[in-house]
Amino acid sequence: MTSTRKLRLGPLPKNESVKLTFSCxxxxxxxxxxxxxxxxxxxxxxxxxxxxxxxxxKAFIRRDRTFHRMRTVPTVPS
Numbered sequence: 001m002t003s004t005r006k007l008r009l010g011p012l013p014k015n016e017s018v019k020l021t022f023s024c025x026x027x028x029x030x031x032x033x034x035x036x037x038x039x040x041x042x043x044x045x046x047x048x049x050x051x052x053x054x055x056x057x058k059a060f061i062r063r064d065r066t067f068h069r070m071r072t073v074p075t076v077p078s
Contacts, residue, residue, distance in 0.1 A: 009056060
């Protein structure tokens, strides 16, 4: 059964990328895989759980107000 509600992470754009490797807890990996299944059901396009990670991180950073405030504050040399 496909839900008519949208997930927070919308359809994935096509972007140039750089490969990174990281470790995560098994529970997080399982959640990413479940999210990938829901994403595929919602948008009708199969996506690998690993492909979701950069988009989730980008969405997280985009919504972090403190990060954006600190990015715009000039750094003072020590």
